[in-house]
Amino acid sequence: MDSRVHLDNISMKFGDFTAVHPLDLDIQSGEFFSFLGPSGCGKTTLLNIVSGFLEPTTGSVNIGNEPMAAVPANKRPTSMIFQNLALFPLMSVAENIEFGLEVRGVSKVERRKVSDRLLELVDLPGSGQYRIDDLSGGQKQRVAIARALAVEPKVLLLDEPLSALDLKLRQHMRTELKEIQRRTEITFIYITHDQGEALTMSDRVAVMSAGRLQQVDSPIELYRRPKTAFVAEFVGENNRLPGKVVSVDGEQVVVDCGAAGQFRGQMGARLEPGQPCGLYVRPESLQAATEQDINRLDVSVETVNFEGAHLTLETRHAQLPTQIHVQADQRAYGGQVDQGSSLSLGFQADETVVLPEDRPLETADD
C-alpha cells in the first residue's frame, strides 16, 4: 500500500497571522513521523490540513501519490485520533469502532467481525457491549485507536492522544502505539509537545517553531546534531556557552567564549569567523577532564543531586552568565563532590555543536 504523504509548498494564514510558513515535506509509507514543538507552533494546523479539516492557504497535500485538494475531509484515506479522543458517548464500544464501517455500508455481521478483531488487537477482547463511560482512560484510548483503524486508513493522524493519561499509562501506551504501528504498517503522523514521546516512538521527527520546520531528522540525529539553536535548546537538555567564531576548520569551529576560554566544536550550521554563536554541550558530555582534552572548563559546584545511577551537578564558571549542568555517572564522582568543591570538566569537540547566535525564529509571530 502506498501511503506516502507529500506536502508541497503548504502554508496557512488566519487573517494576518501566519500559522504555517510555506514548507515541503515527504513522509514515507509506513513511517512513524512526529511533529514536535511548543503549543502554537503550527503542528495541529498541519494535521488539520492533512485530514482536510482546513484548506491550506497555499500548496497541496498528496497521499499515496493522489492529490487531496478536491477530496473533502470525510473522503480522505486518513483517520484521526483526537486529543480528547472524541468517542461517541451515546454509542457502545462496538458501535464506536464500527461507525466508520456503518458509514461505508458494511453489513452488521461484517462490522461485528472487524470490531471483534480490532478489540483483540488493542487488547480489549469481548468488551464491545460496554458503554464508553464505563471505561478507564487507557481503555478509552484503545477504543479510539481501534475506531480509527477500523476504516483501514492509509494514514493515522494522532493529535497528542496520550496527553490526558497519567505518566505510567502514557509510557505504556507509547510502546503499545509503536507496536500497533509496526503490525499495521500504516503511516503514523503524530503531534506532540512532549519530546519524550516524539523521540521514543518516531522514525523521524520534525521540530517546529513559530510555523516553521526547524529540522527533520531521526531522533538520534536531532539529539546529536541539532541544526538550529531552537532545536538544540528544545530537544533534550543542553548547556549553552555564548561566544564568537574565531576560525572555521573543515567541520570544526573554534569558538572564543571570552574569559571562559576557547573551545572546539562541530559546526552545526554555516558560520563565518567573527560571527556571534552559541556553543552547545550536553550535560552527559561533560566529564572529569583528562590530559588529552582540548576543551576544558573549570567550575565550582553549587548543588549536587543524587539520582541513583547518576548525579546531576549544578556548577558555575565565574565568567559565564548561566549555570553549567553536568550529568555524571555516580561511580565517577560518588561521595567526592560537595557544594563548593572545584571541578575541572572536559568535553569532546565532536560532542559539541556550534550554532549561529541569531535566533529570529523565537520572536516570530506566535
Added chain:
Amino acid sequence: MIKQLTARFGRPMTLVVLLLLWFWLIVLVLLPQLIMIDYSFKPNLIPSQLGGPEDVYTLGNYQTLIGNDIHRTIFFKTIWSSILVTVLTLLVSYPVAYFLAQLATAKQVMLIALLLVIPYWINEILRTFSWYLILSFQGPLNALLLGLGLIDRPVRFLTGDGGVLIGMVYAYILFMVFPLYNAIESLDNNQVRAARNLGAGLLRIHWRIVIPHAKPGIATGCIMVFMLAAGSYAVPALLGSPGSRWFTQIIYNWFFEGGDWNMGAAYAFVLLILCIGFIAAVMKVFRIGLGDIGK
C-alpha cells in the same frame, strides 16, 4: 432544605416563605384545578337548584363531548394540528439552533438571539395580528409574490389551517430554539469532526451524533410547543378561518358565550389530560426522564 433556610433567614422569615409557597401551590394552583374538575362532573344548574335533587355527580358533560361530532372532530383536529405545529417548529428551529450553537461567532449569536427575542417584546395579539395583515388577501405577501411573478392571482392564505400553522410556528419558535440551542451547544465539536473524519456525511452526522445528543432539548422544545399550541387561543381566533376552529375556542364559548362553566370545565379537563398524555408519550419515545427536561 428547611434547615438551610432557617440557618440563613431565621425561623420567622422561613415560616413566611414556606407559607407563601404552600399558599401559592394549594390555593392558587391545586384548589382551582380541583374545583374545575368538581364542576366538570356536575350539571349546569341555576342557583336555586344548587343543592337540590338534580345537583349530583354525572358524566353528562363528558358524554356531550363524545356525542357531539363537531366537537369531537375539532378536538382531534386540534391534537393533530398541534402535532403538526410542533414538527414544523422543530424543522424550522433545528438549523437555527445548530447554527447558533456550533457555527456562529459570539457576535452572530448575540445578534440572532436579539432578533429572535425582540418580537417577543410585543404583545402576542399584536404579533399575531401582524401576520393577519401579512397573509391577508390584499396584503404585502400576496403583493410581493405577484410582483415577483411567482403567482398570477392572490392566494387566500387565511382559509383553512395554513394561517394558523404559520402564526403558531412563528409564535412558538423561541420555545423550541432555546432548548435546542442549550442541548446542541454542549456537544463537543470534536464529535462532529470525528464522525466526519470517519467518513460520515452531513445527514448522518446529524442523525447519529447531533440529534441523539440533543434529544433532551428536542423533547423539551416539543413538549413546550405542543402545550402552547394545544392551549392557544389568540392565534386560531385571529388567523383561523371558520373551518379551522381550535378546541380552546369551544372551551371559551362554553364559559363565556354559553355560560356553562361545567361543560367548559369538562372540555378543559379533557385537554389537560391530553397534554399530560402527550408529555408522557414524548418522554417514552425519547426515553428521557423528568430530570432531563429540567436541565
